[in-house]
Amino acid sequence: MAVKVVGAGLAGTEAAWQLARRGLDVDLYEMRPMRSTPAHRTGQMAELVCSNSLKSDSECTAPWLLKEEMRRAGSLLMEITSEAAVPAGHALAVDRELFATKVTGAISSNPHIRVHREEITWVDEHDGIAIIATGPLTSDALSREITRLSGSGSPSTPGVGVLGQSEHLYFYDSISPIVEADSIDMERVYLAARYGKGTADYINCPFTREEYGRFYDALLAAESVEAREWEKLNYFEGCLPIEELARRGRDTLRFGPMKPVGLRDPRTGKQPHAVAQLRRENLRADSYNIVGFQNHLKYAEQQRIFRMIPGLENARFLRYGQIHRNTYINTPMLLTATLQMKAHPNVLFAGQICGVEGYTESIAAGLMAGVHAAALATGSEPVAPPRASAFGSLVHYITHADPKTFQPANITFDLLPPLDDRVRDRAQRHRRQCECALREFDGWLSEIGANSLAADTRRMKFTARGS
Ligand SMILES: Cc1cc2nc3c(=O)[nH]c(=O)nc-3n(C[C@H](O)[C@H](O)[C@H](O)COP(=O)(O)OP(=O)(O)OC[C@H]3O[C@@H](n4cnc5c(N)ncnc54)[C@H](O)[C@@H]3O)c2cc1C
Numbered sequence: 001m002a003v004k005v006v007g008a009g010l011a012g013t014e015a016a017w018q019l020a021r022r023g024l025d026v027d028l029y030e031m032r033p034m035r036s037t038p039a040h041r042t043g044q045m046a047e048l049v050c051s052n053s054l055k056s057d058s059e060c061t062a063p064w065l066l067k068e069e070m071r072r073a074g075s076l077l078m079e080i081t082s083e084a085a086v087p088a089g090h091a092l093a094v095d096r097e098l099f100a101t102k103v104t105g106a107i108s109s110n111p112h113i114r115v116h117r118e119e120i121t122w123v124d125e126h127d128g129i130a131i132i133a134t135g136p137l138t139s140d141a142l143s144r145e146i147t148r149l150s151g152s153g154s155p156s157t158p159g160v161g162v163l164g165q166s167e168h169l170y171f172y173d174s175i176s177p178i179v180e181a182d183s184i185d186m187e188r189v190y191l192a193a194r195y196g197k198g199t200a201d202y203i204n205c206p207f208t209r210e211e212y213g214r215f216y217d218a219l220l221a222a223e224s225v226e227a228r229e230w231e232k233l234n235y236f237e238g239c240l241p242i243e244e245l246a247r248r249g250r251d252t253l254r255f256g257p258m259k260p261v262g263l264r265d266p267r268t269g270k271q272p273h274a275v276a277q278l279r280r281e282n283l284r285a286d287s288y289n290i291v292g293f294q295n296h297l298k299y300a301e302q303q304r305i306f307r308m309i310p311g312l313e314n315a316r317f318l319r320y321g322q323i324h325r326n327t328y329i330n331t332p333m334l335l336t337a338t339l340q341m342k343a344h345p346n347v348l349f350a351g352q353i354c355g356v357e358g359y360t361e362s363i364a365a366g367l368m369a370g371v372h373a374a375a376l377a378t379g380s381e382p383v384a385p386p387r388a389s390a391f392g393s394l395v396h397y398i399t400h401a402d403p404k405t406f407q408p409a410n411i412t413f414d415l416l417p418p419l420d421d422r423v424r425d426r427a428q429r430h431r432r433q434c435e436c437a438l439r440e441f442d443g444w445l446s447e448i449g450a451n452s453l454a455a456d457t458r459r460m461k462f463t464a465r466g467s
Contacts, residue, residue, distance in 0.1 A: 002027045003373050004130040006120045006142070008045040010077060010359055011351025011366030012133035013107050017076040018370025020112035021453055024377050028107065031119035037137035038324050039175065043117075044100035045107055046077065050175035051289060052281055054081060054360050055410075057092040060427070060434045066360050066390040066411045067092065068434075069441050070367060074453055076106060077363045086280050089198040095282040121145060125344040129376050131369045133350040135362070136326040143327060150334055151343055175322055176294040177302060179315040181286045184278070189311035195262035202279055203288060205311040206265050206272030207258070215308045216253070219246050222301040225323065241295045241323065257292025276309045287318055295321035328408055331355040331398040337384035338372040339365065339395070348373055355398040357408035364391055364411075371448060383448055386440035388417055393437075 005016045008030035016026045033043030040047050055063035070078045081092055084099040107113055121141035123130050134142055184203065191200040207215065222243060245252050254260065258274040265272055278288035290306065297305065299320045307313055331354055334341055339354060341347045350369035351362040368391060372382035385391035393415040398408075409415065416433050423429040445451050 001128045002114070003377055004029065004123075004128060006123070006130065006132050007134035007138075007351070008107065008115065009133060009135045009351060010046050010048075010362045011135070011369070012131070013046050013103050014075060014077050014363045014366035015131050015133055015350050015370035015373065016107060016113050017110070018074075018367055019374050019377070020110050021074070022374040022378075024112065024374055026113045027116060028113055029116045029118055029120045031117070031139060034117060035119050035139065037135075037139075039137060039322070041319075042100065044097075044104050046103035047100050048094070048096045048359060050294070051093075051279075051291075052086070052096045053088060053091045053093040053279065055092065055358070056090050058090045060431045062390065062411045062413050062416070062430075063360060065434050065437055066364055066394070068438065069390050070360075070364055072438070072441065073367055073371075073445060073450055075363060075367055077103060077366075080106070086282060086285075087199055087201040088279060089193050089201050093279065097282060123149065123347060125149060125341075125347050129346045129348070129373050131348045131350050131373055132353065133366055133369070134353055136328065136352045137324060138327050138353060146329065149341065149344060149347060150329065175319075175324070176289050176292065177306060177317055177321045178281055178287050178289045178319040179278070179306075179312060179317055181288055183312075183314055183316040184288065185311045185313060188313075189278075190265055190267060192263050192266065202277045202291070203311070204263050204265075204272075205276040205278065205309045206260075206263075207274040207276070207310060209273040211308070211310060212254070212258075212274045215305070216246060216250060218305050218308060219243055222297045222305050224296050224301075225298055241297075241321070242293050243295055243297060276312075293321060296323040297321065326352070326408070328353050328355050330403050330406055332401050332403040332406055335399055337395050337399050338382035339369045340372065340376075340382070346376065352408065355401075355406065355408045356394055356410075358410045361394060361409075361411055364394065368395070371450070375448070383444070385444050389437045389441040389444065390416070391441065392444075393417070 002025035003019050005012050005026055005028045008028050012028065016028045019026045030045065032040055039049040057064050057067060067078060080099060080102045081094050084094040084102060086093050086095050108115055119139055122145045123132065189203050189205050192204050193200045224243065242257065245256055254274045258276055260272045260275045263275050264270065277291045279291050281287040281289055295302065302320045303317060307315055329349060335349060335354065336342055339348045339350060348369045350366045354365055356362060356365045368385065375382040384395060387393065387396055390411050394411055397415045413430060413433060416437065419429060419432055423432055
C-alpha cells in the first residue's frame with residue numbers, strides 16, 4: 001500500500017522523495033492551486049513563501065551542520081538548492097522560482113510518486129502509513145482533524161495537541177516586502193559585504209541620523225492591519241515585525257536589521273547611521289527583498305514608509321510584508337523521537353507543523369519522517385538519529401521541551417549536547433561539536449542503510465529531468 005504524504009511543501013516533497021528512493025510508492029496530496037494559503041502565491045511544490053535564504057552555509061555554524069547532514073543523507077531539496085543558488089555572501093539563498101520548478105519537476109516525474117491536487121480533511125489512522133506535512137498554514141478542516149487525532153476533548157487543555165486554539169499552540173509570523181530591481185535608485189545605494197568579507201552581494205541603503213529619525217518616527221506612527229488585535233498577537237521572537245522591534249527603543253533597529261557596523265560606504269569612507277539591506281530574490285537579479293523588514297502594516301503605509309528608505313524613493317513593490325498564523329502541534333506531548341504519534345504510530349508529522357522552525361529545519365524533518373515511514377512500511381523499527389547530531393538535537397528539543405511553553409525552534413548550538421571537556425575558544429568548540437555530530441550522524445546513516453542510496457538519488461533525478 002502506498003504511503004500517504006499530505007502537503008507538498010518543503011517537508012512533504014523531501015519525505016516523498018526519501019520514500020520513493022527506497023522503492024516505496026507514495027500518494028502525495030497538495031491542496032494548491034485549487035485552495036491556497038494566505039502566503040503561497042503559486043501552485044508549485046516547495047514554494048518559499050518569504051525570504052529566499054536558507055541561512056548560513058559557513059562551515060561549522062549550526063545551520064551549516066544541519067545542511068551538511070542533509071546532504072550526506074541524500075536530500076533532494078539540498079541538491080536542488082545548489083542548482084538554484086543565487087549569490088548571497090555566506091548564506092545559501094536560492095532563486096525561489098527555479099527552486100520550486102525543479103522540485104516540482106523532480107517529484108512529478110518520479111514513477112513512485114502519484115501527485116493528487118486535493119485538500120485532505122481527514123486521516124484514517126487505521127489505514128496505512130501517513131505523514132502530515134501541511135505546514136504552518138494547515139487548512140482549517142485538517143487542523144480540526146488533527147485535533148481529533150490528538151485525542152483532545154477540550155480545545156483549551158494544554159498539552160493535548162490542539163492546533164491554533166490553545167494559546168500555547170500557535171503564534172504569529174510575518175514576511176518581508178520585495179521591490180523591483182530597476183526601481184532602486186542605484187546612485188543612492190552601494191554594494192558591500194559586512195566587514196568586506198565574502199562577495200558584495202547586498203545592496204545597502206545608507207541612512208543619515210536625520211533620515212533614520214524621520215523613518216523611525218513614521219514607522220512608529222504607521223497604521224497596522226487589525227491594529228486592535230495587537231495585544232493578542234503572540235510573535236515568534238526570531239521573526240518579529242519591524243514595527244514591533246522598533247517599539248522596543250529608538251536604536252533597537254540599529255542593533256538589528258538596520259545594523260550599519262562593518263558596512264562602510266565606499267563613496268564617503270564612513271559608516272552610515274543605519275542601513276537597510278536588500279538581498280537578491282532570483283538569479284536574474286530583477287527583484288530584491290528588504291532584509292528583516294517583515295511587517296504587519298497596511299499596504300499603503302508600507303509603500304509610503306519604505307519609500308523613505310534612501311534609494312527606494314520610487315520603489316515598485318512586487319510583494320508587501322504580511323502576517324500569518326503559524327500552526328504547530330504540541331510535539332513533546334504527542335510525538336516520539338521518530339516523529340510518530342504516540343497514540344497512532346502509523347501517523348507521522350513533518351515540517352513546521354511538528355515544531356521545528358525554518359526552511360532548512362522543515363526539510364530536515366521531512367527527510368527524517370520519510371526515512372522513518374519507509375522503515376515502518378518495510379516492517380523495520382524506525383531508528384531515531386543520534387542525539388549528538390543536528391537532526392537528533394532538533395528532535396530531542398521538540399520531543400523533550402516543556403509542553404506548557406513549547407515553541408518551534410531553529411537549529412542552534414544550544415540544542416546540541418555540550419562537549420565533555422570544556423573548550424574555551426568558541427570557534428574551536430563549534431568545530432569540535434560539528435565533528436562529533438557528523439561522526440555520529442554517519443554512523444546512523446550506515447545503521448539505517450542510507451549510505452548505499454546516495455548514488456540512486458542523483459540517478460533518479462537525472463532520469464526525472466531527462467524525461
Ligand atoms: C508567511 C511565512 C513566512 C515564513 N518565512 C520564513 C522565512 O523567511 N525563512 C524560514 O526559514 N522560514 C520561514 N517560514 C517558516 C517555514 O520555514 C516555512 O513555512 C516552510 O515552508 C515550512 O515548510 P513545511 O513543509 O512545513 O510547510 P509548507 O512549505 O507550507 O508546505 C505545506 C503544504 O501543505 C499544503 N496543505 C496545507 N493544508 C493542506 C491540506 N489540508 N491538504 C493538502 N495540502 C495541504 C500547503 O498548501 C503547502 O503546500 C515562514 C512561514 C510562513 C507561513
